[in-house]
Amino acid sequence: MRAWKTVESSFERLFTVCGGVVICLVCAVAAFRLRGTDLRRLLRQMVFIGVQTFPIAIVFGLFTGMIFSLNLGLPLMDFGVEDRIGTALGVSLVRELAPVFTAFILAARVGASIAAELGTMSVSEEIDSLRVMGIDPNRYLAMPRIVGAILISPLLTVYSCAAGMIGGLLLARSYFNVGSTMFWTRVLESVDMKEISTGLLKAVVFAALYSSICVYFGMTTRGGAEGVGRSTTRAVVVSLSAILVADFLLTRALFG
Numbered sequence: 001m002r003a004w005k006t007v008e009s010s011f012e013r014l015f016t017v018c019g020g021v022v023i024c025l026v027c028a029v030a031a032f033r034l035r036g037t038d039l040r041r042l043l044r045q046m047v048f049i050g051v052q053t054f055p056i057a058i059v060f061g062l063f064t065g066m067i068f069s070l071n072l073g074l075p076l077m078d079f080g081v082e083d084r085i086g087t088a089l090g091v092s093l094v095r096e097l098a099p100v101f102t103a104f105i106l107a108a109r110v111g112a113s114i115a116a117e118l119g120t121m122s123v124s125e126e127i128d129s130l131r132v133m134g135i136d137p138n139r140y141l142a143m144p145r146i147v148g149a150i151l152i153s154p155l156l157t158v159y160s161c162a163a164g165m166i167g168g169l170l171l172a173r174s175y176f177n178v179g180s181t182m183f184w185t186r187v188l189e190s191v192d193m194k195e196i197s198t199g200l201l202k203a204v205v206f207a208a209l210y211s212s213i214c215v216y217f218g219m220t221t222r223g224g225a226e227g228v229g230r231s232t233t234r235a236v237v238v239s240l241s242a243i244l245v246a247d248f249l250l251t252r253a254l255f256g
Contacts, residue, residue, distance in 0.1 A: 017238070020220065024138070025212040028146040031139035038139065045148035049110050050156060056109065057102055057160040064097055065089065065164030069171040073178075082176040086186030089168045094191050094199045098161035100247055103206035106153060107239040111214040114145050115235035118218025119228040127219060137219065146211040153207035154200045161199065198254055205246055210239035 032038075069085050076082045118141060121127050127137050165187065172178040217235035221227050 017216070021209075021212045021216045024142055024216045024219070025146060025208055027138040028142040028212070028215070031136065031143045032147050033139075038143070041140075041144040042148050045144040046152045048113075049106065049148055050152035053106060053109060053156060054159065056105055057156050058163045060101055060105055061093075061098060061160035061163030062167040064101055064160075065093060065167030065169075066171045068092060068097065068164075069168035070175065073172060073176045077176060082172070083178050083182050084186060085168065085172045085176065085178060086183040087190040089165070090187035090191045091195060093161050093164045093168075094195045095202075096247070096251075098157050098164060099199050099202035099206060100243065102153065102157045102160045102203065103210060103243045104240060106149065106156070106207065107210040107214075107243065108236060110149065111210045111239050112232050112236050114211065114214040115218040115221075115232040116228060118215060119221035119231045122219055122221040123224050123227060141219070142215045145215055146208065149207040149211035150204055154203040157199060157203040194254075198250070202247060202250055205250065206243050209242045209246055213239045213242060 069089055072088050073082050073085050076084055130137050130140060169180060169183050172183055173180065214235040217231045221231040223230070
């Protein structure tokens with residue numbers, strides 16, 4: 001009986017969190033307005049999410065491309081087809097690696113910051129004070145963070161993917177003696193508009209997921225400083241898990 005209650009409470013918590021995240025996302029998008037103070041808050045969040053994450057995304061993308069190119073080139077070299085590195089690297093980076101790794105970086109860096117900031121405001125009753133003053137927290141707090149993440153994440157993904165291509169090219173030229181022309185020819189042959197649109201779609205979906213999850217956990221934080229730490233940890237863990245699940249479902253739906 002006790003085990004059944006545990007399972008029941010776990011499912012109840014799961015559905016509560018899922019419903020809260022969806023409501024948070026819908027309310028934030030519905031509150032989006034291109035005007036005055038809303039636009040300034042949105043641009044501030046886009047700078048925080050995009051500009052300050054840009055160097056990390058470039059470094060991750062560069063070394064991801066180099067590592068993938070190295071691990072792929074070694075077995076290909078045994079068959080004398082190392083010139084095919086560009087084919088596999090192009091598809092993998094555009095469709096999977098760049099969107100997923102960029103989302104992981106953003107969830108770990110930006111998501112944790114969002115959850116901690118809003119969690120601190122929640123336990124100090126600042127969010128309740130906004131409601132008392134007639135200010136909608138969804139428009140004032142959630143909208144800039146969620147919409148900003150959705151708008152800037154595809155751009156970061158593109159830069160990360162480009163850095164990965166350059167890293168893969170440098171490794172292929174220096175280690176496997178693959179020419180630049182051959183490398184880019186293979187990349188362009190393998191990457192079409194479906195691959196590009198899939199990568200951008202995943203970037204948007206992942207951004208909506210991690211930002212909404214972190215905003216939800218932040219705004220529902222209780223229990224003082226300890227509660228802030230607990231909510232931040234949960235927000236990041238749930239965000240990373242949701243990104244992987246969404247990646248599988250999207251790949252299965254589009255290419256299955």
